[in-house]
Amino acid sequence: MTVITDALCPFCGCLCDDISVVVEDNKIVDVKNACKIGASKIRGHHRIKSPMIRDDKNSDFKEVSYDEAIDKAAQILAGSKRALLYGWASALCEAHKKGILLAEELGAVIDNTATVCHAPSALAIHEKGVPTATLGQIKNRADVVIFWGCNPVHSHPRHMGRYSVFPRGFFSGKGRRGRKIIVVDVRKTNTAGIADEYVEIQQGSDYLIISALRAILSGHEDVVPESVGGVARKDLLRIAAILKEAKFGTLFFGMGLTQSKSRYKNIDNAISLVTELNSFNKFIMMPMRGHYNVTGFGQVCTWETGFATAVDFSSGAPYYNPGETAANDLLYRKEVDAAMIIAGDAGAHFPANSVRELAKIPVVQVDPYWNPTTEVANVVIPSAISGVELEGTAYRMDGVSLRMRKMIEPEHLADEEILDRLIARVREIRGE
C-alpha cells in the first residue's frame, strides 16, 4: 500500500493540489480531500478497454491492436483535406504541444472545448484586456466576491472553501464573516443560497445590468430606470455601493454570462466594469474554467501559435478567426472531412447539427472513456488518464501552472505517445 500526497485532481478548473490517494495493487482504494466528483473521477469509470475500429458507423466495433487503430486513424487524417482536431480539455499540456504539431503537419484546424464555454471571454479579452490575479490574492484579500452566471457549489465544489468564500488569509482573518458574497443569476442556484446578496435577473439581461452598474458608478444613476432586467433600481444602487466600497473585489463569471444572449459583449462590458472599479479600490475578475486543463490548452496554443484556440493551419501559418475557424463554424458549413476528438466530448456538448455532421464523416476518438462521441467514431483509441496514470502539466483557472502527479501505472497509451505515433505515421503516408 502506498499513499500519494499533494496530488492534483484532474477534474475541474480548481485543480486542487492537496489530494491524498491510497494505492494498492495499482488500484486507487481511497481518495482523501477531494470533493465527490473529483474523487469519482480519480477512481475512474466506464473505461474503453481496447482500441476499436469500424467502417460503418451503424455496425459494431471490432477490437484491434494499438498499431492497427493508429494506422487507421493516420490513414483517415492523412487522407483528409480539412481535418478538425478538437477537444484537449482533459489532456496535459505535453499532449497539447503534440496536437498543435499534428495540426501543422496536416494543415488542419485545431480547436478546444473553450468553444462551447469561455471562448467568448477570449474575444472580450482581445477587446479590453484582462484584469485578474491568482486565487491566493482572493483568499488573502477579497472582501467582496461576485459569482455571475456560475454555480460553484455544483461545478467547482471546493472553490468556495479553498479560494473564494470561506478561507481565512493574511488580510482576511475573518474568513466568511469578512466577505460579502453576491450571486447574480437567472434562477436561485445552490450558490445563491449561501449569498449575502442574491440578484435575480431576467434571462439575457446581463449586459443591461452591467451597464446600469457602470452608469451608477460613474455618477449617472439618474439615467437608470426604476427596473433593469428585472432588478429594481434601489437594489442596483445597493449593489453598486457594495462594489464601490470593496477593498478587494472579485468577479467570478461562468457560462451564464459567456453563453447567454450578447455572449462576448457581456464579458467585454464586465471587463470595463471591473477596470472602472479600480479607480475606487482593487477589483479583479476570473472566468470559472470548467475542465481542469482547458486553461492549459489556451496557454500552450497561445505561446506556440499566437492564438488561444480555433487555429487553422491550412495555409501553413496559423490563422485565427472565430466565427469562421471554430469547430462548430466548420461543421455548420460542412467543411470538415475528418475529425479527431481527443480528451473532450463533442458528441455530448455540440449542437445537434454539428453532431449530425460528425456522424457523416470519419471520426477518430482518443479518450479514456466511453462517451457520446464514441457513438459517432470510426476509430477509438483508448488513452491513459492524465493526472491519474500520467504526470504532466496543467493550468489552474487562474493561469497557475502545476505538475500533476502519477498515482498508478497506466494500462493504456498516453495521449502524447498516441500523438507521436500518429505524427510519424502521417509523415510516412504523406511521403515526407
Add this chain to the structure above:
Amino acid sequence: MELLIKNAAVYDPVNGIKGDRTDVSIKDGKIVDKVSSGCTGIDAGGRLVMAGGVDAHSHIAGSKVNVGRLMRPEDSRAGIKPRTKTTRPCTGYTVPNVYAMGYRYANMGYTTVFEAAQAIMKARHTHEELEEIPIIDKGALTLFGSNWPTMDFVRENDMDKLAAYVSWGLLASRGFGIKVVNPGGGEMWGFGKNVTGLDDVVPEFEVTPSQIITSLMKVNEMLGLPHSVHLHCNNLGKPGNYTTTLESMKLAKQVKAGKDRQVMHVTHLTFNAWGGTNWGDFESRADEIAKYLNNNDNVTTDMGQLIFGNATTMTADGPVQYANAKLLHAKWGNGDVELEDSSGVVPITYVKQISIHAIMWAIGLELALLTDDPYKVLLTTDHPNGGPFVNYPEVIALLMSNRKRQEEIATLHKAVHSQTKIPGIDRELDFNDIAIMTRAGTSKVLGLLEHGKGHLGIGADADISIYDIKPDEIDPSAEHSKIKSAFSSAAYTIKGGEIVARDGEITATPAGRTFWVDAKVPQSHTDEMMKDIRAKFKNYYSINLANYMVQDAYVTHQNVIKAGVGTAASEVD
C-alpha cells in the same frame, strides 16, 4: 566537430581585439587555439565578426508575455510566416510566438537572452516557454522585491534567512538572479495602492523600498551570485522620477561587490530618467544619470530604447500599468501573484509627433552617448516595452551615426529640441563600443564572461556572429542604412559551433540551454527559513509547498552555475 572562420575582422573587447584580421577556430562547440588543417571553413573575407549577442533584459517568456499575446491577436497577425522544412510557423511583432523569439534573435546574431522577470509561483510557465524557444541559450531573473518572506526577513534584519530564501527561491524558480521591481509597490498594488518613494513604509510589513533594495544587494553579494541585483526603480512612469532613480543608485554605495562587476543594475532608463513635474514640462534627465554613472563604478544600466510604432508594455510594476491603461484608454491586463508581486500588460503605439514619445526616444540615446564607458549602458529596448528586440539594428545605427540621428530628429515633435540634449550630441560609437553594449558588457553585467559568453577567448562558447560589413571600408556615419541591414540579418550565426542562421534564413534549430544559479547556504539557515516558508504555505498560499518548485522536467537542457555563501563560483553542466 571542427570549424574555422578565416579572414575575420574580429571585435572582441574582452580580449582587446579591435578589428584585427584573424582566424577563429572552433571545436566541439568551444573556441579553441587551432583546428586540424582540413576542417570545414568559412571565409569571412574581412567581414565583421563578434561573439554571439547577449541580451541581459528582454521579456521573452512567461505569464505576462502570454497575456500580451492573448490580449493582442492583432499583434500575432502582424508577423505571420508559414512553417518551412526547418522552422515552425512564426507569429507576432511585439509579442512573437516562442519559435519566432528564437529564430529572430538568431537571425540578428544573438545567441543568449535573459527573460527579465518571473514570479516564483509562475516560474514553471516561464520555463515551459523557454524550453520551446529554439536555438538561443537563456535564463530568467526571479522577482524578490515584494515577496512577503523578503519583506519579513528585511524587517527582522535577518540577512542569513534572506540569503537562504533567495537561494531557495532561485532553486524553486530555476532563476538566474535577483530582480526587484518597484520594491514594496508590488505588495501594495494588491489593494490598488503604491509606494511613492524609497522611504515609504509598506503597510503590515513595515519595511521601505530602500531597505528592501539594500538588503537584497547585501544578500546578493553574500551569495556571490554571478549577476547583481537587477532593479526596476520605484516611481517609474512618473515625471520627475530621475531623482528616485539617482537615490536608488546611491544605495549601491552601501554594499561592496563580491565580484568584478556592479552591485546594482538599473534597468530601462528610458522609463526612469524623467524630469519635469507633469506631462507639460516633461523633460529628459538622462544627462544627470550619465553624470552619476561617469563618477561611480558600482552601478550599470540599460537603455530600454524607445522605438516608434507598436509596443506592448509588460512589467511586474502593476500600478504603473493601470495608470498607463487609464491614460491611454488602452486594454489593460493585470496579473497579481499571491505573496509575490503584481504585473500588468498594456499595448501602446509610440508616435513621432507626440512630445512625450519624442523625448523618451531621446533618453535612451542620450544615456548611451553621454556615459563615457559603454560597459555601463547596455543596449536594450526592454523588449517589448520600448519596442520589439528586432529593432536592435536600428538602435545600433542610431548610436553609430549622428547623421541618422539628425535625420530622425527632423521628423520628431519639436519638444525633442527643448526638452532633451540629443540634437547637440555628436558622439558616434564604433564597432568596439557596440560589441561591448551587446556582448562583452551584457555578459560582464550578467556575470557570464567566465562562463563562456560575450567574448571569443579560448574556451568560450562558440557563439559567433558574422555580419556583412567590412569595418575598414564602411563609414557607419554615412552608411547607416547598411549598418542597420547588416545587423538585422547576420551573414552567419553560429551557436555552440553549429551554423544556425545564414543571411536571414534559419538553417538549424538546436535546443538552447537554460542557465540558473544554485547558491548554497548553510543548511541550518535553510532549516530556519523553511519554518517561515511552511507557515506561509499553510496559511496563505493557494497551493501546497510540495507543488511549488519547478521540477527538472521543465529545464531539460540546464546549465547550473554554482554559487553560495563561501563558495567559489564554478560551473557544471
